[in-house]
Amino acid sequence: MQTSHDTGTIRLPIGSDTDLAWVRQQVRQAAAELGFGLVQQTKLVTAVSELARNTLIHGGGGQVEMTVLHQGPVLGLRLAFTDDGPGIRDIEQAMTDGYTTGSGLGMGLSGAKRLVQEFGIDSRPGGGTTITVAAWATGLPHPRAEDG
Amino acid sequence: MQVSEQDAASEWAARKVGEFLRVRQEQIAQRWADAELFRTVFTVSRDEAVEAGKAVVDALSDVASSGRLDDITAPGFQTVRDQLGRMAASRARTGSTPAQVAGEVAELHQPAVTLLRGEFPDPAGDQAQECALALTVLMGTLRLVVMETTLRQGDELIARQRLQLLEVATPVIKLWDGIVAVPLIGTLDSARSQVVMESLLDAIVAERARYAILDITGVPTVDSLVAQHLMKTVAAARLMGAECIVSGIRPAIAQTIVHLGIDLGTVVTRSSLADALAYALRQQGIVVAPRTPVGANLS
Amino acid sequence: MTGSRRAHPSRVPVLALGATLLITLQGELHDSMAEQLQEDLTHRIAHSPVTGVVIDISGVDIVDSFLGRVLAEIASHARLMAARTILAGMRPAVAITLVELGLTLPGLPTALDVERALAMFEHGPCPDPPHPRRANHADLP
Structure with missing residues (x-):
């Protein structure tokens, strides 16, 4: 039963590495207020850092939309990173550990996916990219498939 | 045209039930206070049970007026979800199973319907029948709301206990x-x-x-x-x-x-x-x- | 953390303790600061008799793959110039996250805190790590 509903959305621009720091701070604060535990907070903020940097470097900048989620009594955060960049040609390849087109370690997208409970990419060559992730505040492990 | 007439009739019945619940709130709550569910949960004073009953009648009245008699997600229920949850949890602590609690909720139906029928000059007439049916549907939905709340609390409890068990089981x-x-x-x-x-x-x-x-x-x-x-x-x-x-x-x-x-x-x-x-x-x-x-x- | 948008901070301070450099990273680290630090350090090591570098990250909330790469590169540059690097004071939540992210920083010796790191330099039994494997950070099964 998907009874999630929205209660307010914040939009933050991603255009410089000062913005990256600001986005991390805002997400950290929101997660803390929703009752995320320290490890959960750290995982989420790290994933956000990877994805926001992806938006900045590969998408040429964009924005992130942060939405508070309610699923029954459980609170969560959904973050959608959007850019109008060149898009991702081969999503499967981009999600592979060690794959990189930039200067990182190639752990950005695949690593970020392991740090959140829900992860989706929508991208077309030339049509920009939207990466949406969600994480839940519950310290209880979310029932999800064991990743191998 | 048959269908829309029926629709109009049930819409009328829902509104009528909403009105009845608002007007007879006190009487219904008084009767419910003697029912097992309220009597056993609110042991401190009868007034407390009556107040709690009124809150539930209020919520049902809102739901009926909105015409969503069979919708457990109707916004009207929102105000009493917590209260119903606490009541169900209180029954669970004394050993009642969710099915028993649901049965106790079902018992609230009869006193309300009796009062409702009394509103009509002909308690067995078509109008009374239509309204009684609407109220029956509404009370059925209330039972589902209570069950859903109970089960969800059960899930949370199990998850919490599971985590506690994990922590106890891993001493450093x-x-x-x-x-x-x-x-x-x-x-x-x-x-x-x-x-x-x-x-x-x-x-x-x-x-x-x-x-x-x-x-x-x-x-x-x-x-x-x-x-x-x-x-x-x-x-x-x-x-x-x-x-x-x-x-x-x-x-x-x-x-x-x-x-x-x-x-x-x-x-x-x-x-x-x-x-x-x-x-x-x-x-x-x-x-x-x-x-x-x-x-x-x-x- | 004030929660207000702050001016772009400039540099990470580098403290010299004899032949050891102590770098204390704190709070929000901008990408440009991390890159600047990498440059500064390489310069310092090249121009003074530095034999050890301690990077204290006890004040760092998160280490992402970017900062992870910067730290790994600082260590491998330092090693090329005959200086050893020790990463000190990583918080538990950061360590758990890094491992989940797939970064285990295999070429980088670690210590619980700065005190331990400095002791490792004094007593010297810090085994030289295997050759830096920059490309192979995902060494989990």
């Missing part, structure tokens, strides 16, 4: 200055390994440990997933400056590890907790030797 023991150990017992799934990792790392900080021993003597099987969890824990401890030793690898498990082709990499392994402790002590330059026997040659 200080074996020596700078050496901590976790004896793992039972299956090591993702949830468990998260708890193990967190407790172990916290202990490394608290005890300023250089060595952390993961003893898997009590882990029945090691598959590639368990091995992956162990490797993650070892890697995280190393990032904090502590070396991990995996001990208690029984011959059968060693065979499985080889058979599955699992690579434990550079992880230090020992067959027993004692061997692991000896290794950690030796690494720190601590030698444990038998005391020189009394009367030995002290040349």
